[in-house]
Amino acid sequence: MITLNNVNKSFANLQVLNDISITFEAGKTNLIIGQSGSGKTVLLKSIIGLHDVDSGSIFYNDRDFTSMNLKAKKEIRKEMGMVFQGGALFDSMSVEENVLFPLQMFSDLSEKEKINRANFCLDRVNIQNSNHLFPAEISGGMQKRVAIARAIALNPKYLFCDEPNSGLDPVTAIVIDNLIHEITKEYNMTTIINTHDMNSVIENGEKIIFISNGYKAWEGNKDEIFNTDNTELNNFVFASELYKKIKSLS
Numbered sequence: 628m629i630t631l632n633n634v635n636k637s638f639a640n641l642q643v644l645n646d647i648s649i650t651f652e653a654g655k656t657n658l659i660i661g662q663s664g665s666g667k668t669v670l671l672k673s674i675i676g677l678h679d680v681d682s683g684s685i686f687y688n689d690r691d692f693t694s695m696n697l698k699a700k701k702e703i704r705k706e707m708g709m710v711f712q713g714g715a716l717f718d719s720m721s722v723e724e725n726v727l728f729p730l731q732m733f734s735d736l737s738e739k740e741k742i743n744r745a746n747f748c749l750d751r752v753n754i755q756n757s758n759h760l761f762p763a764e765i766s767g768g769m770q771k772r773v774a775i776a777r778a779i780a781l782n783p784k785y786l787f788c789d790e791p792n793s794g795l796d797p798v799t800a801i802v803i804d805n806l807i808h809e810i811t812k813e814y815n816m817t818t819i820i821n822t823h824d825m826n827s828v829i830e831n832g833e834k835i836i837f838i839s840n841g842y843k844a845w846e847g848n849k850d851e852i853f854n855t856d857n858t859e860l861n862n863f864v865f866a867s868e869l870y871k872k873i874k875s876l877s
Contacts, residue, residue, distance in 0.1 A: 628653050629674060629785065629817050634683035636673055643669045644680070645841045653784075654815045656808050656831045658822055661838035662863060668789070670838060671821050675707060675787055676700050687785065705733055708778030708816075710807075712790040716762040716770055716777075722749070723758035726777045733781060748776040752806060768799035772806065779810060786811065788820040792827060804830050825864065828852060837863065 629651040636644040643666045651657040661667045672678045674685060676692065685692045687703055695703070716725050726745040734741060749758070752772040762770055771791060778786060788807060792800035804824075808831045811818040820827065828835060832849035837860050845857045852864065 628688055629819070630686040631674070632684045632686070634670075634673065634685065635681045636669055636678060637681055643841050644673065647683070647838075647841075647843050649836055649843060649846070651817050651819055652834060653817045654812060655818070655833040656811055657817070657819045657834045657836070658828060658832050659819065659836045659838060660822060660828060660863070661844075665838045666841040667821055667838045671787060671789060671819065674819065675709070676704070705781065706784045708781065708783035708786045710771070710774050710778045710786070710788040710791050712793050716773060718762055721759050721761055722754065722765065722773050725762070725773055726780055729777060729780050744780060745776075748780050749773070751779070751810070752776045766799075767794055768796075768802065771795065771799075771803050775803075775806060775810070779814070782814065784816060786816045786818040788818070788822075790821055790823065792822065792824045797826065800824060800826060801830065807831070839863075 631647055631649045634644055634647045635642070647670065659667045659670060669678060673680050680693060683693070687706075690703065692700065692703060717728065720728065723742075723745055726748055727741055730736065730741040730744060734744075736744065746758070749755070752775050754769060754772055754776065757765060757769070762773070765773070775791075786807070791803055791807065795803065804827050807818065807820070810816070822828070829849055832852065835845075835847055835849065835852060836843060837845040837857070839859045845855060845860045847855065852860070855861065
């Protein structure tokens with residue numbers, strides 16, 4: 628579980644996050660949605676410590692992340708997995724080497740155990756017989772699955788995904804959504820996903836946070852999102868669905 632209490636963040640004279648309080652629950656896919664420039668990326672970066680907040684607190688279970696020194700924060704980061712937009716695999720490393728990377732950096736396992744763990748994670752995301760291929764030699768969907776395998780290599784308690792469906796066709800995007808959802812349940816992780824994809828919201832939005840102009844404008848789930856009287860959220864959802872329909876006809 629990750630809990631935010633009255634979090635504020637500004638850059639120069641621009642207030643980007645305004646008094647945000649949220650609880651992200653373990654074992655659920657927690658989605659952050661909102662228009663570009665709404666503050667959701669700053670929110671995610673603040674949660675993982677890439678930005679220091681101006682005020683408020685962020686707790687990882689009962690541990691106050693905002694009051695920790697750098698050494699203590701590094702220990703918490705060992706419990707995090709990250710799936711970056713675009714996958715962000717190392718081009719010069721093979722599929723297996725990419726998944727081995729966090730194990731080489733942070734694990735005390737033997738080399739054999741590291742390789743076994745990497746192969747277990749690759750198998751979990753349905754990647755077989757591709758260990759020695761390079762990112763340029765596999766599809767975009769496979770790259771995302773390898774990125775997920777790398778993210779779970781250290782068996783994290785917390786999984787963060789930034790636009791995991793970016794650049795994928797709708798069918799592959801659903802595969803990635805379902806994979807993240809399954810792994811979240813399987814390992815009881817606290818998973819937080821930044822997304823623009825309404826399919827992700829409809830399929831796996833167990834908890835949804837809508838950010839608008841730096842404020843938490845709405846909180847609910849996939850069953851409630853189409854029955855809200857929140858005008859800003861309705862405009863966002865309608866615009867997203869309309870855009871997809873127009874794009875599918877073009």
